[in-house]
Amino acid sequence: MTHTGILWVDSDAPHADAARGLMGARHPGWRVVHSPSPETARAPLASHAWDAVVLCLRSSDQEPPGLLELCASHPVLLCIDSAQEALAARAFRCGLGDYVLRDADGTAHLNELLHRLAALMQNARGSGQEPGQPARMVDARIWQEALSMLQEQRSALQATLASMSQGILKTGPDGRITVYNQRVLELLNLPEALLATRPMLADLTRMQAERGDFGEDYNLVDPCGHDYLAQVGVVPSPALYWRTTRDGRTFEVRTTSLPDGSLVRTFTDVSDYVRVENELRESEARFRSLSDLSSDWYWELDAQGRFVQLVGDLVGSGMALPDVLGRTRWEIGALNMTESDWAAHRAVLAAQQPFRDLELARRHPDGSVYWLSVSGVPLLDASGALRGYRGVGRNITGRKQAESQIERLAFYDALTGLPNRRLLLDRLQRATVAATHSSTQGALLFIDLDNFKDLNDTLGHDIGDQLLLQVAQRLKACVRETDTVARFGGDEFVVLLEGLSANSAHASAETAHVASHIATTLGQPYPLGETSHHSTPSIGIALFGRQPCSVDELLKHADLAMYQAKAAGRNTQRFFDPEMQAAVSSRSALEADLRRGLEQKEQLLYYQPVVDGKGHLQGAEALLRWNHPRRGIVSPAEFIPLAEQTGLILPLGHWVLETACAQLVTWSRSALTRPFFLSVNVSVRQFRQPDFVQQVLGTLDASGANPERLKLELTESLLLADVEDSIARMEQLRSHGVGFSLDDFGTGYSSLSYLKRLPLEQLKIDQSFVRDLQTNPNDAAIVRTILALADSLDLSVVAEGVETTGQFEFLHRHGCKAFQGYLFGRPMPCELLERTLRPAP
Ligand SMILES: Nc1nc2c(ncn2[C@@H]2O[C@H](COP(=O)(O)O[C@H]3[C@@H](O)[C@H](n4cnc5c(=O)[nH]c(N)nc54)O[C@@H]3COP(=O)(O)O)[C@@H](O)[C@H]2O)c(=O)[nH]1
Numbered sequence: 132m133t134h135t136g137i138l139w140v141d142s143d144a145p146h147a148d149a150a151r152g153l154m155g156a157r158h159p160g161w162r163v164v165h166s167p168s169p170e171t172a173r174a175p176l177a178s179h180a181w182d183a184v185v186l187c188l189r190s191s192d193q194e195p196p197g198l199l200e201l202c203a204s205h206p207v208l209l210c211i212d213s214a215q216e217a218l219a220a221r222a223f224r225c226g227l228g229d230y231v232l233r234d235a236d237g238t239a240h241l242n243e244l245l246h247r248l249a250a251l252m253q254n255a256r257g258s259g260q261e262p263g264q265p266a267r268m269v270d271a272r273i274w275q276e277a278l279s280m281l282q283e284q285r286s287a288l289q290a291t292l293a294s295m296s297q298g299i300l301k302t303g304p305d306g307r308i309t310v311y312n313q314r315v316l317e318l319l320n321l322p323e324a325l326l327a328t329r330p331m332l333a334d335l336t337r338m339q340a341e342r343g344d345f346g347e348d349y350n351l352v353d354p355c356g357h358d359y360l361a362q363v364g365v366v367p368s369p370a371l372y373w374r375t376t377r378d379g380r381t382f383e384v385r386t387t388s389l390p391d392g393s394l395v396r397t398f399t400d401v402s403d404y405v406r407v408e409n410e411l412r413e414s415e416a417r418f419r420s421l422s423d424l425s426s427d428w429y430w431e432l433d434a435q436g437r438f439v440q441l442v443g444d445l446v447g448s449g450m451a452l453p454d455v456l457g458r459t460r461w462e463i464g465a466l467n468m469t470e471s472d473w474a475a476h477r478a479v480l481a482a483q484q485p486f487r488d489l490e491l492a493r494r495h496p497d498g499s500v501y502w503l504s505v506s507g508v509p510l511l512d513a514s515g516a517l518r519g520y521r522g523v524g525r526n527i528t529g530r531k532q533a534e535s536q537i538e539r540l541a542f543y544d545a546l547t548g549l550p551n552r553r554l555l556l557d558r559l560q561r562a563t564v565a566a567t568h569s570s571t572q573g574a575l576l577f578i579d580l581d582n583f584k585d586l587n588d589t590l591g592h593d594i595g596d597q598l599l600l601q602v603a604q605r606l607k608a609c610v611r612e613t614d615t616v617a618r619f620g621g622d623e624f625v626v627l628l629e630g631l632s633a634n635s636a637h638a639s640a641e642t643a644h645v646a647s648h649i650a651t652t653l654g655q656p657y658p659l660g661e662t663s664h665h666s667t668p669s670i671g672i673a674l675f676g677r678q679p680c681s682v683d684e685l686l687k688h689a690d691l692a693m694y695q696a697k698a699a700g701r702n703t704q705r706f707f708d709p710e711m712q713a714a715v716s717s718r719s720a721l722e723a724d725l726r727r728g729l730e731q732k733e734q735l736l737y738y739q740p741v742v743d744g745k746g747h748l749q750g751a752e753a754l755l756r757w758n759h760p761r762r763g764i765v766s767p768a769e770f771i772p773l774a775e776q777t778g779l780i781l782p783l784g785h786w787v788l789e790t791a792c793a794q795l796v797t798w799s800r801s802a803l804t805r806p807f808f809l810s811v812n813v814s815v816r817q818f819r820q821p822d823f824v825q826q827v828l829g830t831l832d833a834s835g836a837n838p839e840r841l842k843l844e845l846t847e848s849l850l851l852a853d854v855e856d857s858i859a860r861m862e863q864l865r866s867h868g869v870g871f872s873l874d875d876f877g878t879g880y881s882s883l884s885y886l887k888r889l890p891l892e893q894l895k896i897d898q899s900f901v902r903d904l905q906t907n908p909n910d911a912a913i914v915r916t917i918l919a920l921a922d923s924l925d926l927s928v929v930a931e932g933v934e935t936t937g938q939f940e941f942l943h944r945h946g947c948k949a950f951q952g953y954l955f956g957r958p959m960p961c962e963l964l965e966r967t968l969r970p971a972p
Contacts, residue, residue, distance in 0.1 A: 134160055134161070134162040135158070135160055135161045135162065135182045135183075135252065136162050136164070136179070136180075136181050136182050137154075137161055137162065137163045137164070137181060137182060137183050137184070137185060137248070138164050138166060138172065138175055138176065138179070138181045138183075138184045138185070138205075139151070139163050139164065139165045139166065139185045139187070140166045140168075140169055140172040140184065140185065140186045140187060141165065141166070141167070141185070141187035141210075142167060142168045142169075142187070142189065142192055143187065143189060144167065146187060146238065147165050147167075147187070149238045149241060150163075150185070150238075150241055150244070150245075151163050151165065153241055153242075153245060154245060157245060158245070158249070168192075169186070169188070169192060169195045169198050170195055172184075172186075172198070173195070173198070173201060176201045176202060176205070177201065180204075180205070181205050182206070182252050182255070183205065183206045183207070183208060183248055183251055183252050183255070184202055184205045184206070184207045184208070185207075185208050185210060185244070185248060186198075186202060186207055186208070186209050186210070186222075187209075187210040187211075187233070188209065188210070188211050188212075188215060188218060189212060189233075190212045190215060190303050190304055190305060191305060199221060199222055206251045206252060206254070206255040207222070208229050208230065208231065208244065208247055208248050208251055209222050209229070209230035209231070210230070210231050210233050210240070210244055211230055211231075211232065211233060212232070212233055212235070212304070212391060213232050213233075213235070213389075213391055229247050229250075229251055231243055231244045231247055235390055235391045235392075236390075292310070292311075292312035292313075293312055293313055293314075295312055295314055296314065296399075296400070297314060297397045297398060297399045298311075298312060298314040298315030298316075298317070298318040298319065298397065298398035298399075299311065299312050299314070299315055299395065299396070299397050299398070300312075300315050300326075300332075300395075300396050301393060301394070301395045301396070302331075302332045302393050302394050302396075303393050304391045304392035304393045305331075305392075306331050306332050306333055306364075307329050307330070307331050307332070308326055308329055308330055308331070308332055308335065309329060309393075311326050314398075315398055318382065318398045318400060319339070319344075319398065320344075320376075321335075332394075332396075333363045333364040336360060336363040337363060340360060340361075340363075343377065344376065344377070345360055345374060346375075346377070349361055351374055351375045351376070351377070352372065352373075352374040353372050353373045353374065355369045355371065355372040355373075356369055356372025356373070356374060356384065357372075359372070360374075367388075368386040368388075368394065368396070369386070370385065370386055370387070371383065371384070371385050371386075372384050373401070379402070380400055380402040381400070381401050381402045381405045382398050382399065382400060382401065383398075383399045383401045384396065384397070384398055385397045385399070419442075427443055427444060427447075427523050427524060427525045428441060428442060428443030428444050428445060428447065428448050428523065428524050428525075429441070429442045429443050429521070429522075429523055429524075430442075430505075430507075430521065430522060430523070430524060431510070431519060431520070431521040432459075432507075432519045432520040432521070433518075433519045434516075434517050434518060434519050435459070436459040436460065436461075436477070436480055436519075436520070437456075437457050437458060437459050438455040438456050438457065438458060438459075439456065439457075439519065440521075441455055441456070443524075444526075447525075447526035448503065448524055448526065449493055449495060449501050449503070449526070450463070460473075460476070460491070460505075461473040461476070461477070463493075464493075465491035465492055465493055466492040466493060466494060466500065467490070467491065467492040468491065476489065480509075480520065483509040483511070483517050484509070485506075485507065485508040485509065486505075486506060486507055487506045488504050488505075488506055489504065489505045489506070489507075490502060490503070490504050490527065490531075491503045491504075491505065492531075500528075501526065501528040502526070502527045502528045502530075502531040503524050503525065503526060503527065504524070504525045504527045505522060505523070505524045505525075506522050506523055506524075507520045507521060507522025507523075508520065508521065508522060541553065542554035542557075544617075544618040546596055546599060546600065546618070547599060547600055547603035547618050548603070549603050549606075549607075549616055549617050549618045549624075550615055550616070550617040550618075551617065551618060552617065552618075552619050552620060554617065555615060555617035555619065555625055555627065556682055558615050558617075558627060559575065559627060559682050559685065559686075560682050562627060562629050562675075563675055563676070563680065563681075563682060563685065565629070566629070566675055566676030567676060567679065569630075570633050570676075571629070571630050571631060571632070571633055571676060572631040572632065572633060572635065572638040572674055572675065572676035572677060573627065573628055573629045573630070573631055573674070573675050573676055574627075574628040574631060574638065574641075574642040574645075574672055574673070574674050574675070575625065575626075575627055575628075575672070575673045575674075575675065575685055575686070575688075575689045576625065576626040576627075576628070576642070576645070576646055576649070576670055576671070576672050576689065577619075577623070577625055577670065577671040577672075577673075577686075577689035577690055577692065577693040578606070578623065578624040578625065578626065578649065578653075578668045578669075578670050578693075579622060579623050579624075579668065579669050579670075579671075579693055579697065580598075580602065580622040580653075580666050580667075580668055581666065581667045581668065581669055581697075581701040581702055582666070582667075582701075583595065583598070583621075583622035583666065584622075586598060586664060586666070590659070590664075594659050594660065594664075597657075597659050597660075598657055598659060598664060598666060599618070599622065601657050602624065602653060602657075602666075603616070603618065603624070605652045605653055605655075606624055606626060606649065606652075606653070608652070609626075609645065609648050609649045609652050610626055610628065610645065613629060613630070614626060614627060614628050614629065615627040625689070626645070626649065628641075628642060628645060631674075631676075633676075635674065635677060638674055638676075639674065639706065642672055642674065642706075643672075643704070643706075646670050646672055646704040647704065649668065649670065650667070650668055650670060650702070650703075650704060653666065653667065653668045654666075654667050654668075654702070667701060667702035668702070669693055669696040669697045669701050669702065669703060669704075670693065670696055670703070670704040670705070671688075671689045671690060671691065671692030671693025671694065671695065671696055671704075671705055671707065672689060672692055672704060672705065672706045672707065673685050673688035673689040673692060673706070673707040674706070674707075688707035689707060691707060692705045692706055692707040692708075693705070695708075718773060721769075721770065721773055722773055722777055722779075724759075725757075725770055725773065725774060725777075725779055726779065728757055728759065729779065729782060729783065731760075733757055733758050733759060733760065734755060734756070734757055734758070734783065734786060735755075735756040735757070735758050735764075735960070736753050736754070736755060736756070736787060736790045736791065736794070736961070737753075737754045737755075737756050737958035737959055737960060738751035738752070738753055738754070738794075738809075738958065738959060738960070738961055738964045739751055739752045739754055739951060739956060739957065739958040739959070740951070740955050740956040740964060740967070741808075741810070741929055741949055741950070741951045741955075742949070742950050742951075742955045743948060743949060743950075744943050744947075744948055744950075746955065748807065748967070748968060749806075749807065749808065749949060750807045750808035750809060750810065750840075750842070751807065751808075751809055751810070751964060752809075752810040752812075752844070752951060752958075753787060753790070753791045753794070753809050753810065753811050753812070754767065754812070754958040755767045755771070755783065755787055755812075756958075757770060771814070774814075775814050775815065775816055778816065780814045780816050780817055781816065781817060781820065784813065784814060784817040785826065785830075787811055787812075788811060788826070788827065788830050789830055789833075789834065791809045791811045791836075791841070792830050792831055792833075792834035792836035792841070793834055793836070794809060794961060795807075795809055795834070795836040795837060795840045795841065796834050796835050796836050798840075799836070799837060799840070803968060804965070804968065807840065808840045808841070808842050808870070809840060809841060809842065810842040810843075810844050810872055811841065811842070811843055811844065812844045812874070813843050813844065813845055813849075814849075815846075815848070815849045815852065818845065818849055818857070818860070819852075819853075819856075823860060824860050824863045824864055827841075827843075827864055827869065828864070828867060831867070831869075837868070838864075838867045838868035838869045839868040839869075839870070841868075841869050841870065842869075842870040842871065842872050842892070842893070843864070843869060843870070843871050843872070844871075844872045844873075844874040844895065845857075845861075845871060845872070845873060845874060846873075846874050846875050847873065847874075847875065847876065847878070850873075850885070850889060851885070854885050854888075857889070858888055858889060858890070861889060861890045861891075862890050865890040870892040870893065871889070871890065871891050871892055871893070872891070872892065872893040872894070872895050872929070873886075873889070873891050873893070873894050873895060874895050874897075875895065875897045876894045876895055876896060876897060876917060877896065877897055877900055877913055877917055878897050878899065886924065887924065891926055892926065892927065893926055893927045893928065893929060893949075894917060894920075894921045894926050894927075894928050894929075895928075895929050895930075895931055896914055896917050896918075896928060896929070896930040896931065896942075896947070897931065897932075898931045898932020898952070899932075900913050900914050900917075901914065901930050901931065901932040901933055901938055901942070901952070902932055902934075902938075904938060904941055904942075905935075905937050905938065905941060911941070914930070914941075914942065914945065915945050918942075918945050918946045918947055919946075922946060927948065927949060928946075928947050928948065928949065929947075929949035929950065929951055930942045930947050930949070930950050930951070930952075931951045931952060932951075932952050933950045933951065933952030933953075933954045933955070934952050934953045934954050935954060936954065938952075938954070939954060
C-alpha cells in the first residue's frame with residue numbers, strides 16, 4: 132500500500148495533535164510527520180517530496196525567511212489567523228495552494244482543512260504534479276486569478292483607508308499596530324516611520340501621554356477615556372471616548388474589539404460639530420436669557436397650526452402652556468376676529484407667507500380684555516415642505532388703551548361723548564360714497580337749539596352743559612344704532628341717517644318722520660337742577676345719494692336749511708331746496724366778484740338831481756354804481772344787500788362818503804354849485820359802526836367839505852333798531868351841521884312818537900307812493916298825509932320817483948317843494964349833471 136506523506140508544520144502542539152487524531156481516523160493511509168516549528172521544517176522540506184505540506188502559522192510565529200519559497204515545490208495548505216491574510220497573499224505570490232482561516236477558539240476549522248487538503252492533493256495528482264514539483268506549474272491560471280483578486284482588494288482597501296476622513300488603525304491580537312491610514316498620522320500628529328515599525332498600541336499611547344497629547348492629568352480627555360489612557364494596557368479600551376488636542380480640536384475615538392483580541396480604532400475630527408453645537412448652545416442660552424428678560428414670548432406651531440412651543444412671558448400672553456399646546460389660534464379664539472378673519476389668516480399660513488402684527492383681543496378670567504400682537508414666519512424643511520410656523524407675541528394692551536384714549540380725545544366730544552365734528556366728517560364721507568354705490572339714500576340733519584345762548588347767559592355754562600348732555604342722550608334714543616349722532620360744536624348737533632330708501636319721496640318721508648320725532652323729543656321739558664327748562668330745535672335736512680355731492684356741500688345744504696327753519700320762526704324743520712342753493716351759489720359768486728371789483732376800484736358814484744318846484748337844481752343824491760368789466764354798469768340794488776351781509780358795505784360806504792365830500796369841495800369852488808347839497812345813503816351796518824360819527828367827521832375834516840351841505844339818508848328800520856343810540860349819533864353829527872333825511876318814509880312802521888325826537892331835517896316820500904298816486908286814492912292820501920305831517924313837524928319833504936308831470940303837479944299842488952325822479956334826471960356821472968347847469972351855448 133502506498134502511503135500519502137504529509138508534513139504538518141505547526142508550533143501549536145495541541146492543534147497538531149487534534150489534526151493528527153482526525154486524519155488518523157478519516158484517512159488511515161495518510162502518513163503525517165509533525166514539524167513543531169517553521170525552522171525545523173526546513174530540512175524535511177528540502178530532503179523529501181511530500182504529497183502535501185500543511186503550514187500552520189500563528190501571528191506570534193516569526194516567519195522564517197525563504198520558508199515560503201522552500202514550500203513552493205510542494206502542494207501547500209496554509210492554516211493562518213484572520214490577521215494573517217497578508218501572509219496568505221504572499222504565499223499565493225509564491226505559488227502555494229490554498230489556505231484555511233483558523234478558528235480562534237477551537238478546532239472547528241480542521242474539518243474544512245482536511246477537506247481542502249484532500250482536494251489539494253487530488254488536484255496535484257490530477258494535474259500530474261509530482262511531489263517536490265512547484266504547484267504553479269500545475270494551476271498557474273487559478274493562482275494568478277486569486278492573486279489579482281487579492282491585489283485588487285488590497286488596493287481598494289488601501290484607497291478606502293486613504294480617502295477616509297477618519298483616522299483608522301488596527302492592531303493584531305498581540306496589540307501591535309498592523310494597519311493604519313494617512314489620516315490617523317495627520318490627526319494624531321505621528322510620523323509614518325514610527326507606525327511603519329508596527330509598534331504596540333500601548334507603547335504608542337504611552338508615548339503620546341509623555342508628549343502631553345492628553346493634557347496634564349489627562350484633562351484633555353473625557354471621563355470615559357480617562358482611566359484607559361492613564362492605565363493603558365491594564366484597563367480595556369472603552370468603546371467611545373472624546374478628547375481634545377492641544378491645538379483645540381476635538382476627536383471622537385471609537386474602538387471595536389475583534390474576536391481574536393485585535394481591535395480597530397477610528398479617530399473622527401468632530402471639532403466643527405462641537406463648535407456648531409457650542410454656538411447653538413450659546414445662541415439658545417442667549418435667546419433664553421433675552422426671552423426671560425423680555426416681555427415678549429416665542430411660539431411654535433406644527434404644520435397644522437397647532438401650538439407645540441410657547442416660551443417667555445406667558446403671563447403677558449395671558450395663556451398657560453397646557454391650555455394652548457395642541458390647539459390652533461382659531462380654536463383658542465379672539466374677541467376681535469370673525470370667522471372670515473380667521474379664514475384669511477389660515478389662507479396666509481397655507482400660502483406659507485410670513486405675517487406681522489396680527490392683533491388679537493382676548494378676555495382674562497376676571498373679565499378684563501387684553502390685546503396681543505403676533506408675528507410669525509413659516510418653518511420649512513430641507514425639501515421646502517411646511518414644517519410649521521414660529522414667531523413672537525407681545526402684549527399690546529397698554530398701547531391699545533392709549534390708542535383708544537387718543538381716539539376718544541380726537542374723535543369724540545368730551546362733554547357728551549358723542550362723535551365730534553372730525554369723526555362725523557369721516558363717517559359722512561364714507562356714507563356718501565356708500566350711498567352712491569348701494570343706490571340707497573342718506574340724510575343729514577343739522578340741529579340747532581333755539582335760544583340756547585340765552586340759557587347759557589342767564590343760568591350759566593354748567594346748566595348749559597347739563598342741557599346739552601340731556602339733548603345728546605335724547606338724540607341717541609331717537610335713532611338706530613347704525614345712525615350717527617354727533618355734536619358739531621356749541622349747541623349744534625348733527626344726525627346722520629343711512630340706508631334710506633332709494634326712492635326720494637320715501638326717503639324724505641322717513642327723514643321727516645325722524646326729524647319730527649327728534650323735535651318732539653327735544654321739545655319735552657328738561658329737568659335742570661331745581662327747575663325745568665323748555666327748549667326747541669330748528670332742524671335743517673339735506674338728503675344725499677341721488678346726485679354726487681361733496682361732504683362740504685352737504686353740510687352747507689343742511690346748514691342753509693337749518694337757517695331757513697330758524698327764519699321760518701324756529702322750532703321747525705326744513706329740507707334743503709335746490710333753488711335756495713342756486714341763490715346761494717350765485718350769491719357767493721357775486722361776493723367774490725364784488726371783492727375783486729373793490730380791489731380793482733370798479734365802483735363809481737352817480738348823481739341824481741333834486742330840484743325845486745321850478746325845476747331848479749338844489750342838490751343831488753349820490754348813488755353807487757359798479758362798473759363791471761363784463762356786465763357794464765351794475766345797479767346797487769343787486770349788490771348792496773350782499774355788501775351789507777358780508778361787511779363789504781363798510782369799505783364801499785367809506786369810499787362813497789369820501790367821494791361825495793370831494794365833490795362838495797369841488798362844488799364849493801363855484802358860486803353856481805356852492806349851494807348844492809349831496810345826499811349820501813348810509814346802511815345799517817355802517818351806521819352801527821362804533822366809530823361811525825368819527826368816520827364822518829374825519830372824512831369831512833380831511834376833505835374840507837362843508838358839513839352843512841352833506842345830507843345822510845337813513846331808513847326807518849335803521850333808526851328803529853336802537854332809537855336811543857340812533858338819536859345820540861345823529862345829534863353828534865347834527866351839532867357839526869350834518870343834515871339827515873328819512874328815506875323810504877311811509878314804508879315801515881312809522882312812529883310819530885320817535886319821529887318827533889329824531890334830529891331830522893327832511894322826509895323822503897318813497898317812490899312806491901308816488902308811482903300810483905294819480906290812480907290809487909290810498910297812495911294819494913298817504914302822500915298828502917306825509918306832506919301835512921312834515922309841515923306840522925317843520926320838516927322839508929322830497930318826493931322821489933317822480934316820473935311824470937302829473938305826479939309832479941299833484942305833489943306840487945299839495946305843498947311838496949323838492950322833487951327827484953326821472954322826470955328831472957336819472958342818476959348820472961357828475962360831468963353830465965354839471966353840463967345841465969351850464970347855459971345853453
Ligand atoms: N347804502 C347805500 N345804498 C345805496 C347807495 N347807492 C345806492 N344805494 C341804494 O341802492 C338802492 C338802489 O339804488 P338805485 O338803483 O341807484 O336806485 C335809486 C334811483 O336810481 C331810483 N330812482 C330815482 N328816481 C327814480 C324814478 O323816477 N323811477 C325809478 N323807477 N327809480 C328811480 O331810486 C333809488 C333811490 O332810492 P333811495 O336811496 O331810496 O332814494 C337804493 O335803495 C339806494 O338807496 C350807497 O352809496 N350806499
